Amino acid sequence: MELQESLVEYGARRVIITLTAVLCALLEIVDTTIVNVALNDMRGNLGGTLSEVSWVITAYAIGNVIVVPMTSWLSQQFGRRNYFAASIIIFTFASFLCGQADNIWELVFFRLVQGIGGGALLVTSQTLITESYPPEKRGIAQAIYGLGVIVGPTLGPPLGGYIVDNYSWPYIFYINIPLGVIAALMTIEFVRSPKFANKKSASEIDWWGIVFLAVAVGSLQFVLERGQEEDWFNNGHIVFFTVSAVLGFYFFIWRELTYKNPIVNLRVLKNGNLRVGTILSFILGFGLYGSTFIIPLYTQATLGWTATQSGMLMVPAAIVTAMMMPVVGQLIQRGVKQQYLVSAGMLFFFIYSFWGYKILTPDTGSEAFFNMLLVRGVGLGLLFVPITTLALSTLKGREIGEGAAFTGMMRQLGGSFGVAVITTFIARENMxxxxxxxxxxxxxxxxxxxxxxxxxxxxxxxxxxxxxxxxxxxxxxxxxxxxxAIVLSYMDVFLYLGLLFLVCIPFVLMTRSGKTKIDPASVH
Structure with a gap:
């Protein structure tokens, strides 16, 4: 635990490190959703088909999900500050190249590079914030980090819509450049690296682990993103990538459990809190990205709103979530059990989904969405912080980074899974x-x-x-x-998404009461 204590910061340094970490988390997450509203313009400018241009989103997600589980290990290899700064620089430079792309496949390649740089930002930001605060303030620390993670996906569409409507699509990438430069300079100046004694030589590096992980996650992401469009298992590509995902995960798990220097330490999952937190992070990602995906889609495709209008609809809910974060952080610090907060959050999410199910019509007005989305904002505020603090609360030292990598990866995978399942479900129900x-x-x-x-x-x-x-x-x-038919399909999505969260409540209450022997306020 000495390692962790030595990284606790105070005063202005802690404020600066917190701001840097939140800025980096925001940069990475806003970029996941900001391109959604610009795809049409990209297709027109770069002469791509709709399925080609959707690779702009897929490539970024694949880069993200491959690098996230390796982040803790890479931090140990190169030193956290160096790795974090290098990731920011790669992300920023790739943003510039994305804006300069002359054809669709150039853009897709630069988005993959941007995703590889961006994946590290999310997890390392979480570890930085967790370690910069003393254990009794962990709830507040996660609340501050959660602001970036929850508000990010919501900020993307209105910001992207505004830029596309008033400027041109390359500016959605250029906006990252000044922010990236500031974040890189602040990282080099203020972030400290923990002393890890176990740096590996090139011969000890788990190269096979890296290969199996990249194959498994890349293939799974491809299947999830492209399955519906390619008619699932009637398509040879989808069958091939499904088989490679299954085999990749099998060999990856076998390798990590038997190799002496694994790139991803699966043994950290022996921690009961982290196991539960990992599963809940997946469900949170499913609900967060799934609902952020369907509402702009519904308002634009069915109600005929502009990108900016449908993006702005999400802003009040994001403000409510932001206001909830410090309140929830305080509640955790005062000893309120996480399982109660998560259950309340899931109940709010169910109310929001059921409300959506009741109000959808072919001409629902914006005022009908307003209160419903505020309930979603409260629900997400109650979910994010308790899930994260629970997952990381009983970990120590370098385990915090490994645990943050697991929860981060599962949230991203849950999001990809949510979007893919919802897209497929809407198409099937519509028929x-x-x-x-x-x-x-x-x-x-x-x-x-x-x-x-x-x-x-x-x-x-x-x-x-x-x-x-x-x-x-x-x-x-x-x-x-x-x-x-399409309205009825969206109604079904809202209903089933709500039921998923409702069904989880008893499991959350049962699972955690046995495992939350240590709450974040008492980890010393």
Whole structure:
């Protein structure tokens, strides 16, 4: 524990290190979602197809998820300050190259590099903040870090929408450059590296572990991101990458448990708190990224809002989450059990999802979303800090970095999994609802005939010939069926997402009461 105590900072140094860490976490997370609203412009400028341009998101996620589990080990190899500064520089330089890209595959490659630099920012920021605060203030430390992690995905779309609407898409990458330069200078000046005695020579490095991890995570990410578009297991590529993901994970786990210098220390998962925290981080990622993904999608595709409008809708909820963070940090410090806070957060998330299920229509107004999203903000505030403090509370020294890597990776994987599952689910449900609605639409039904007749008359009134007016009437009827089907699909997503969180509550209460013998306030 001496190692950890020696890294505790006080006064202005602690403030500066905290600001640097939060800035880096924000840079990395905003970049995960900021490109979503710019994909259309990129496609037009760089001449790519929709499936090619979606690789801009996939490549970044693959770079992220490969590097996150290796972060703790790389910090030990090169020294935390050097590795953190190098990651910021790689991320910043790759941001510049992304803005300069001349074709879609150049952009995809630079996004992969940006993801490799960015993955380290998230986990190292968490470790830096945890170690800079004394143990009794860990709850507050995680609350400050959580601000970046929770607010980041929400800030991305409005910021991206504003830049794309007023400037051009390369500026969503250029905005990182001044912030990255400031963060790198502050890191070199203020961040201290812990003394690790176990630096490895090149011959001792777990190269096979790195290869198996990259194959496993890269393949899994590919399957999750591309599965729906490529028709899942009817596509040879998806089958190939699924098999390589399974084999990659199998050999990776075997290698890490048998090799004397593993790149990812799986043995740290013997810690009960960390195991539970890792599973809950996955569920949190699923809910956080899943709901951040579906609401802008629904408001833009179904309600016809602009990118900036749908992005701004998320801002009040993010402010509520930000306000919740220090409150929850204080509650943990005063000894409120994490399992109660997480259960309350999951209940709020269920209320938010059920509310969404009840209010969705083909023309829901922005005021209907407002209160519902505030409830989501409260729920996320109650979830993030307790899950993270619980996961890391009984770890010591270098285990903190390894634990942060696990929770960070599982949150990212949960997010990818959430987006992929939701995309697939919407597509499947849409087909089911559409065929169900069409089956109920009997052409011989007098009411249906009357509706078509009225539509035909209104089109004739606009100057169309009777046969074209009839065709237009049927097209409008078909369009309203399609819209109704998509609304029903989104309603199903909200309902099932809420039920997932509701079902978890008893498990959280059962699991943790046995394991939270040590709360963060008493770790000395």
């Amino acid at each position: 089911l609802h559409r065929s169900d609605l069409v089956s109920k639409l009997n052409v011989n039904d007098p009411l249906v005939q009357q509706r078509v007749d009225n539509l035909q008359k209104s089109f004739i009134g606009k100057g169309l010939s009777p046969d074209v007016a009839l065709k237009s009437g049927y097209q409008l009827l078909d369009f309203s069926i399609a819209k109704q």
